[in-house]
Amino acid sequence: MHKHTLLATLIAASVCACGGGGSSSSGGGEEPDTGLEDALRLIIDDAVLNAVERFSTQTATLNSRSETFCDALSTDNLDALQTSWKATQMEWFALANYNFGPLNDDLVFPKYTFIDSLRLRGTNYLESVRTRIADNIANDVTLDAAYFNTQTFQHVGLLALESAIFETAAAEHGQDLGDIVAEYNESPRKCEILTGLAEHLQAQSDYVQNGWTQDHKGTGFPYRTLFLAGELDDGTEPVVQLIVAVQQHLDYLQKRSVVTQSAQLAGNAWESMSSAIDNIDAMLQIDNPDAPSFFDVMTSRGLDTSVQTVQQNIAAIRQAISDRDAAMLEIELGKLDGNFKREIPDGLGVVLGINFSDGD
Amino acid sequence: MDSGHPDLQRRRLLASLLAAGVSPQVLATAMPEEEYILSAQGSHEQAYGLGQVRRHHGDAQSASTGFRGHGASVHPLKPGIALMYSRRPGDRCVEVDLRTNTVKQAFVCPEGHHLFGHGCFSQDGTILFTSEADFRSGKGKIGIRxxxxxxxxxxxxxxxxxPHEIKLMPDGKTLLVAxxxxLTHPKTGxxxxxxDSMESRLSYIDLSKGQQLEAFKVPEDKASIRHIDVASDGTVAIATQVQRAAMRHNELVPLGAVQKPGQALEMLAEPAVLIHHMQDYMGSVAINNRTRIAGFTSPRGNVAAFWHLDEARFVQYHQLHDVCGLGVSNDEQHFVISNSSGxxxxxxANTLQEDKTKRLHFPHMRWDNHLLVTRV
Structure with missing residues (x-):
């Protein structure tokens, strides 16, 4: 109780300090109040928490439609289920821009890997997933929540669900809707796999949502509160955490050739890429009379040319997506990745860390 | 009212002894020692220096050097004196008087050489070794002074x-070189x-003749062995940095390793997810001889991670933004870590849990790559 009260006092004091001071995260002396703290709060509430909520809503829908499909196996219900998976994947790509806090609060077993195994190192575990699903159809292991909770990250999450929903488990891995429904009819255990995986994914999503909005790792505080108060466990400044997370997602999307690796069975990798970029674009220029956007802060510091550079690079990414040009997309993602290492932190007056950016 | 404070007692005693005509040199050796934490610090030329924290005072100050330092050593024969070596491709090393926080003297490399930021002393303290490059020939050198x-x-x-970090082995006769x-050149920074052709090795060198006694490589050719520490029994811990851009595969590469005397290098390959999080980069390594635990920092991963030396077993991790400096307290009760936010x-050192009551924060300091805990 005492610890709780002390933390609450600290957070209250920090929030007051944030609101009144317009402090610079660079620590490099007095800077004018550019509204960076307000901009950060706006981003968390409008961009990040909305992404958390939308992903949560979609995982719940996916879970529900898995049950509906298994209750009444039909191509129509499978089609609805596939649509739901695609929507979930797109919302995931928006949320994955913010891979910190509850999504990534354990360095040995981070939650995000149990949602998207590709995100860890760009390794495609499809064959491993296929083998596990085929084995589980054939064996008599009890496929309950306890079973799925003990699975390694490679065998659960969006990829495992994609395989279960978009192809047959049989050797040819056909994608015809009728063939898939027929397999579910012939192998009732496949429905246990499907619903078990969908429930497991929703549990991951619930953990993330609860952490952001209710209680982060038993602190008694939502991660949002801790984040905005600058009370992060590892001492990272909140704005640095946000910038680095987005930069790392861009780095991943670029270096791991995600449009040719992710959602290949579902065929919506490009749409997912659009979702990630749309979210970043919106995050940078949120229009709200109560607080400036990051672009507003950069402009107020006289760095409107940097804003233009970022906008041009986002436009170029959109063009590459529209053209379905993977090679060009890689180049343009690299440029925006660089913007999050230089133009954006510089424009906001943020130092990412000397060892991080220039160690030996 | 503060008469019980050890610092005030110390100052009063010093003042009275000085007034009584006792020389500062005699006082330096007679007074009780206190714990200092040393680290190169600063984020720009005007701020670069050797930072020091006096644990029991809780204050921090920096001796200005005008160049970015890297590692530091405490002089074994000059009480209160520390050396700070410039970061590659710098060529200067300064001697700092910790008590007055001033640079006393400096030396530079011979023409055609630069430093790599590390050095160490011979067992009797009379010889200083520095890791250097002869950038005309491209060969690594150990400077002897x-x-x-x-x-x-x-x-x-x-x-x-x-050659990067160098350490004297417990036998006093062998120099361990990472x-x-x-290959770098001052002209290209x-x-x-x-x-494409890089080859990293851990070399054991006979100090009497300069001959290489043994050399070891890690399995990954593009892993650069940069930082090392040596336990009192001769067990070595190494930290590497992977040059991913030069690699032809995308596999995860273990970054740390342990070598027991007379045995092969044992890579610290688990937990894989944590090693991935370190983003191919370990910046410092330090061994706690009491607990036989080795710590490794990764500023890219914002994490310090710990493995047991004897079983090469992962023990724990601690997250801290941009953490890189790592050392062991003089009483070996704690690992000490630092970051660029001060x-x-x-x-x-047993549980690897943070003692939050001991936290120190100096916002004006930018602790750099390494940290050294010592008594002065």
Whole structure:
């Protein structure tokens, strides 16, 4: 109780300090109040928490439609289920821009890997997933929540669900809707796999949502509160955490050739890429009379040319997506990745860390 | 009202002894020692210096050097004196009086050489060794100097390219050299010129003749062995940095390793997810002899991670933004870690849990790559 009260006092004091001071995260002396703290709060509430909520809503829908499909196996219900998976994947790509806090609060077993195994190192575990699903159809292991909770990250999450929903488990891995429904009819255990995986994914999503909005790792505080108060466990400044997370997602999307690796069975990798970029674009220029956007802060510091550079690079990414040009997309993602290492932190007056950016 | 404070007592005693005519040199050796934490610090030329924190005072100050430092050593024969070596491709080393926080003297490399930011002393303290490059030939060198005058006595081949951290083995006769394998030249700054052909090795060198006794490589050719620490029994812990851009595969590469005396290198391959999080980069390593635990920092991963030396078993991790400096307290009760935001944290050397009551934060300090805990 005492610890709780002390933390609450600290957070209250920090929030007051944030609101009144317009402090610079660079620590490099007095800077004018550019509204960076307000901009950060706006981003968390409008961009990040909305992404958390939308992903949560979609995982719940996916879970529900898995049950509906298994209750009444039909191509129509499978089609609805596939649509739901695609929507979930797109919302995931928006949320994955913010891979910190509850999504990534354990360095040995981070939650995000149990949602998207590709995100860890760009390794495609499809064959491993296929083998596990085929084995589980054939064996008599009890496929309950306890079973799925003990699975390694490679065998659960969006990829495992994609395989279960978009192809047959049989050797040819056909994608015809009728063939898939027929397999579910012939192998009732496949429905246990499907619903078990969908429930497991929703549990991951619930953990993330609860952490952001209710209680982060038993602190008694939502991660949002801790984040905005600058009370992060590892001492990272909140704005640095946000910038680095987005930069790392861009780095991943670029270096791991995600449009040719992710959602290949579902065929919506490009749409997912659009979702990630749309979210970043919106995050940078949120229009709200109560607080400036990051672009507003950069402009107020006289760095409107940097804003233009970022906008041009986002436009170029959109063009590459529209053209379905993977090679060009890689180049343009690299440029925006660089913007999050230089133009954006510089424009906001943020130092990412000397060892991080220039160690030996 | 503060008469019980140890610092005030110490100052009063010092003042009275000085007033009584006792020389500062005698006082320096007679007074009780206190714990200092040393680290190169600063984020720009005007701020670069050797930072010091006096634990029991809780204050921090920096001796301005005008160049970015890297590692530091405490002089074994000059009480209260520390050396700070410039970061590659710098060529200066300064001697700092910790009590007055001033640079007393400096030396530079011979023409055609630069430093790599590390050095160490011989067992009797009379010789200073520095890791250097002869950038005209591209060969790694170990500079040898008289530790009192810093006059250059000679040099040995490092038996590799790009020697980085060097340590004296417990036998006092063998120098351990982390030949990072990376070729650089002052004209091209910190750019690596030999990524395709780089070859890193851990070299054991006979100090009497300069001959290489043994050399070991890690399995990954593009992993640069940069930082090392040696336990009192001769067990070695190494930290590497992977040059991913030069690699032809995308597999995860273990970054740390342990070598027990007379045995092969044992890579610290688990937990894989944590190693991935370190983003191919370990910046410092330190061994706690009491608990036989080795710590490794990764500023890219914002994490300090710990493995047990004897079982090569992962023990624990601690997250801290941009953490890189790592050392062991003099009583070996804690690991000490630092970051570029001026933070210092103390982790219990057994449980590896942070003692939050000991946290120190000096927002004006930018602790750099390494940290050294010592008594002065």
């Amino acid at each position: 008289d530790s009192r005058t810093y006059q250059r006595i000679g040099e040995y081949d490092s038996h590799g390219v790009g 030949n990072g394998g990376l 910190r750019k690596t010129l030999n990524l 933070q210092l944290r103390f982790l219990d």
